[in-house]
Amino acid sequence: MEKTKGINRAQFLAGAAAVGVAGAVLPAGGAGATGRGETGGRGGLTRRGVVYTLGAGETPATAWSADRMRADLRAIRDDLHADTVDVTGDGVERLTATAAEAAELGLHIWLQPTLGDVPERDILDHLAETGRFAERLRRQGASVEFSVGCEFWLFVPGIIPGDTVLERIENLQNGTVDRARMQRRLARFTAKAAALGRKVFHGRLSYxxxxxxxxxxxxxxxxxxxxxxxxxxxxxxxxxxxxQHLRWGKPVAITEFGTCTYRGAPEAGGMGWDIVDYDKTPPEIKGDPPPVRSERTQAAYLLDLLAVFESMNLYAAMVFEFLTADAPHRPGDPRHDLDMASYGIAKAVQDRPGDPDTGWHREPKEAFHAVARAYRRAGQRQ
Incomplete structure (x- = not known):
């Protein structure tokens, strides 16, 4: 078993909520050219996919499983009708096993290592090893692109002061960060990661x-x-x-987009998950009364954005995300229905609700079915 250092999801979300930072809200911009970057087809997106996040898991029940991964990828291809899977997370063994299985299934692979809160050298070594595997897949004929990482300012120590993600977020939020110095450090590391990515992978590169x-x-x-x-x-x-992002004259990929599963979640943007009090045991949904669960709200938002991306002929869009295993759905218990704070289009349902070590299964949400219909129709047109 390889050794990696992941980030505890509950701790990250709780800390981020405390300082009020999450997600990416884009500023308004000017005009540009097409974002497809490819010719052919009848317009619309070229790649339609979903983010499949890997990690060590919060409990033994939610830990990464090769059998579960294989079943999930088949569902992504056959039930969701996605042609692309964004394989992201930490752990080279998990990343490469998942990418290899996706290649066997004929899916286009967007492979993105995201190791954080470790020394820069470890992050770059993790990147290089994953990229070398992506290159082997590419040479074997798989359809694969490589992303060198995600939001380095957040995950890579040294760009913003702080030893952990939570410390870096807090320092950014409290105004003590030298923004000019931060941008110089961020540019330096991004250039270093890009150069390393080019060295180990000879297909299309992104971030x-x-x-x-x-x-x-x-x-x-x-x-x-x-x-x-x-x-x-x-x-x-x-x-x-x-x-504004079309001005580079390059393909534009929406590497994440999504919302949570309650009324008002889209308006909350990247802070949609901030409805859980993780200081309580077990964690519970905040508010009196708590937000109202609404799978329809999540589905409608995703369809609206997909229509925008299709109309702009962007290159790719990946729904965030397939499943959040450590945010289980609790039917009939809105105070402890953590899935409301999940961006997953499938929900995890525990065999024994409330027992963190119990087995579980996934069920599709309305968003899953809505996106599946949209992806199927789009695929039939092309």
């Missing part, structure tokens, strides 16, 4: 950015990657906002 913080030199990459959590009542405002 998943939070544009409000990541001022990326996209000349370093082949695809502009955007984590997108904006909300507008009218679709035209999404188009206006996204156009």
């Amino acid at each position: 998943a950015s939070a544009p409000e913080i990541d001022h990326v030199d996209w000349n370093l990459f082949d695809v502009v990657g955007i984590d997108y959590y904006s909300y507008f009542p009218q679709r035209k405002d999404y188009v206006r906002e996204l156009r």
Whole structure:
């Protein structure tokens, strides 16, 4: 078993909520050209996918499982009708096993290592080993692109002061960070990661950015990657906002987009998950009364954004995310229905509700079915 250092999801979300930072909200921008970067087809997105997050798991029950991964990827291909899977997380063994299985299933692979809170050298070694495997897959004929990482300002120590993600977020939020120095350090590490990515992988290269913080030199990459959590009542405002990223004349990939599963979640943007009090045991949904669960709200938001991305002929869009195993659904118990704070389009249902070590199974949400219909129709048109 390889040794990696992941980030405890509950602790991260609780700490981020305390300082009021999460997600990426894009500033308004100007006009540009097409974001497809490819020719052929009848317009619309070229790649339609979902983010599949890997990690060590919060409990033995939610730990990574090869059997579960294989079943999930088959569901992504056959039931969700996605042609692309964004394989992301930490642990080279998990990343490479999942990417290899996706290749066997004929899925396009967007492979993105995200190791955080360890020394820079370890992050780069993790990147290089994953990238070398991606190159082997590519040479064997798999359809694969490689992203060197996600939001380095957050995960890589040394760009913002602080030994952990939570410390870095707090320092950024309290105004003690020298922004000019932060940008220099961020640019330096991003350039280093891009150069290493080019060295080990010879296909198309990208990075998943939070544009409000990541001022990326996209000349370093082949695809502009955007984590997108904006909300507008009218679709035209999404188009206006996204156009700024077309000015590079390169394919634009929405590397994350999504919302949580309750009324009002889209308006909360990247802070949609901030409805859980993790200081309580067990964690519970905040509010009196708590938010109202609404799978329809989540589904409608995803369909609205997919329509925007299709209309702009962007290159790719990946729904965030397939499943959040450590945020289980508790039917009939809104105070402890942690799935309301999940961006997953499938929900985890425990065999014994409330027992963190129990087995569980996944069930599709309304969003899963809605996205599946949209992906199927789009695939039939092309």
